[in-house]
Amino acid sequence: MEFDVAILGGGSAGYAAASTAQSYGAKVAIVDPGPLGGLCILRGCMPTKTILRSSDIISLMRRAKEFGLLPVEPGADLAAINDRKNQLIGEFTDYRVGQLKDARFTLIEEKAEFISANEIQVGSKNLKADKFIIATGSVIAHYPIPGLKETGFVTSDDVLTMRESPESLIVLGAGAVAVELAQFFLRIGTKVTLIQRSGHILSQGDGDLARPVEDRFREEGMDLYTGTKIIKAARENERSAIYFEQDGKENRVEAETILQALGRRPNIDGLNLQAAGVETDKGRVTVDSEMRTSRENIFAVGDVNGIHEVVHIAIQQGEIAGFNACHPDKLKQVDDRLKATVVFTDPAVASVGLSEKECKAANRDYLAASHPFSDHGKSMCLGETHGHVKILCDPVTGEIIGGHIVGPEAGELIHEIITLMHFHGTVRDLMTIPHYHPTLAEILTYPAEELAEKIK
Numbered sequence: 324m325e326f327d328v329a330i331l332g333g334g335s336a337g338y339a340a341a342s343t344a345q346s347y348g349a350k351v352a353i354v355d356p357g358p359l360g361g362l363c364i365l366r367g368c369m370p371t372k373t374i375l376r377s378s379d380i381i382s383l384m385r386r387a388k389e390f391g392l393l394p395v396e397p398g399a400d401l402a403a404i405n406d407r408k409n410q411l412i413g414e415f416t417d418y419r420v421g422q423l424k425d426a427r428f429t430l431i432e433e434k435a436e437f438i439s440a441n442e443i444q445v446g447s448k449n450l451k452a453d454k455f456i457i458a459t460g461s462v463i464a465h466y467p468i469p470g471l472k473e474t475g476f477v478t479s480d481d482v483l484t485m486r487e488s489p490e491s492l493i494v495l496g497a498g499a500v501a502v503e504l505a506q507f508f509l510r511i512g513t514k515v516t517l518i519q520r521s522g523h524i525l526s527q528g529d530g531d532l533a534r535p536v537e538d539r540f541r542e543e544g545m546d547l548y549t550g551t552k553i554i555k556a557a558r559e560n561e562r563s564a565i566y567f568e569q570d571g572k573e574n575r576v577e578a579e580t581i582l583q584a585l586g587r588r589p590n591i592d593g594l595n596l597q598a599a600g601v602e603t604d605k606g607r608v609t610v611d612s613e614m615r616t617s618r619e620n621i622f623a624v625g626d627v628n629g630i631h632e633v634v635h636i637a638i639q640q641g642e643i644a645g646f647n648a649c650h651p652d653k654l655k656q657v658d659d660r661l662k663a664t665v666v667f668t669d670p671a672v673a674s675v676g677l678s679e680k681e682c683k684a685a686n687r688d689y690l691a692a693s694h695p696f697s698d699h700g701k702s703m704c705l706g707e708t709h710g711h712v713k714i715l716c717d718p719v720t721g722e723i724i725g726g727h728i729v730g731p732e733a734g735e736l737i738h739e740i741i742t743l744m745h746f747h748g749t750v751r752d753l754m755t756i757p758h759y760h761p762t763l764a765e766i767l768t769y770p771a772e773e774l775a776e777k778i779k
């Protein structure tokens with residue numbers, strides 16, 4: 324078996340790479356041991372957002388009296404929630420599998436292992452290719468917490484197959500997956516305790532974006548501990564316990580179940596990257612801006628390189644790698660100026676471009692201004708007043724270099740900032756663009772106006 328380009332992994336990044344390379348005339352193989360579909364469809368973005376819709380609705384139902392409606396006592400059925408999710412994910416998966424099995428590609432449902440930089444073993448056969456693109460995604464990471472393995476825990480993968488919700492739950496971690504699932508269980512009736520090592524949840528971003536989410540969590544009844552150090556886990560009296568330090572004191576919490584949501588790691592086990600001369604750093608496949616690894620003919624895209632673990636970036640990287648594999652004389656680079664993230668909590672958190680934390684670390688001059696949803700007409704009408712919007716701009720030109728929203732529909736609103744930044748728009752542009760009243764989007768004009776007055 325000989326090909327121009329062989330893609331290892333058929334998820335979002337892998338399919339984008341395969342489709343792009345084939346469009347330029349390459350003979351393409353996709354090697355994926357299955358189950359086919361990729362993380363986003365099977366265990367990531369789509370299934371989690373499907374179940375979060377159920378917890379959002381039950382939260383609104385509990386607020387009926389606030390809006391002049393007769394109060395209700397809603398209940399949740401986790402089995403039914405996951406049944407709805409399974410039906411939708413089945414449809415999404417069927418569509419992706421159909422794409423992978425298209426006659427444009429050769430799909431090989433086997434594990435891949437490098438023999439050299441130009442050859443892999445797939446099952447009992449060898450496959451040769453001029454170029455390889457590694458797109459094997461990520462898997463649950465396990466951390467050496469004393470006693471945790473013996474105590475037992477569930478992961479985000481397990482949650483998507485659960486038929487009954489636990490009476491109580493300890494969530495370890497406070498990244499996007501952890502906080503989304505913590506609020507999901509809280510809202511469907513589980514007593515939730517969240518333990519985070521850093522000083523605030525969502526620690527990679529600015530602290531002011533995390534605080535409104537923390538406030539909402541506590542209002543809804545979550546026990547939230549930040550700035551901690553986990554000592555050990557233990558199984559005591561048929562319950563799961565976590566011992567941890569906070570402010571110099573030892574604490575103990577217990578629950579029916581522990582959700583280990585401390586993160587994921589690149590899925591490189593069994594690839595034998597050493598045989599191909601592909602270098603890694605802390606388990607991540609190292610790449611340059613052209614998505615090339617330490618071997619010029621081998622690329623790595625998506626979660627496996629650990630640069631920015633979100634789907635649209637993975638697709639962008641896949642398209643760049645697919646192009647570069649076919650055009651070695653005019654390589655393209657991935658531009659991360661518009662890197663964006665959305666966390667689908669309530670309030671939601673969305674960001675694009677640079678954060679204040681990143682500007683300070685790089686000694687980059689900037690101006691910043693924000694405006695709270697609690698002082699905005701449409702959000703007050705909706706009863707959604709947690710959070711704020713924040714704009715960062717260049718202090719000389721006024722060009723927007725970062726946008727951050729924590730509040731209602733943040734994941735939708737952030738696209739106005741993404742669009743402006745795509746065209747290198749300024750705060751004056753944002754201020755002068757007409758905005759319909761009353762809408763959530765018009766809140767973005769308030770910090771823009773404040774910043775425009777500061778630009779000489």
